[in-house]
Amino acid sequence: MPFKPLAALDPQKLDAACENLCRVFGVPSLYRHQRETGENILKGVSTFLDVPTGGGKTLAYWLPLFYYWTPGNTQDNCQKIILVVGPLSALMLSQATSLTQKGNWNPCCCSDL
Structure with a gap:
């Protein structure tokens, strides 16, 4: 299913995310x-985020997933995929491992890049 930008965001849903x-x-x-x-x-606006290491880029890119999904929710209509591509494969693997240990999600990552 192709990405469809949202015309308007639900403030309560965004706060919960x-x-x-x-x-x-x-x-x-x-x-x-x-x-x-x-x-x-979420709105489909091209965005360039230039913050230093440790500035929180990862959380910014995880937010759209959490807009549709809450931890533990396995309903089909809440199953979304987010792909974050980064140059630091060790960091990505560490984040995937951390989220897997927290439970309630099924990662698909390639550490052989």
Whole structure:
């Protein structure tokens, strides 16, 4: 199924996505740039995020997934795929391992890139 940008975001759904994302990743809140980036992705707006290492790029790109999915939800209409491509395969593998250990998700990653 091709990506269909959203014309408008549901504020309650977006707030819940941010809360779930923070809870799963163990952070108190998202930075403004993380939320804005996630919103732009959901709206189909091309976005360039230039923040230093440790600035939270990963969370910004996970936000769209959490907009549709909550941890533990296995309903078919909430099953989405997000593909984040990054140059640091060790970091990606570490993040996938961390989320797998938290449970409730089924990763598909290639560590042989």
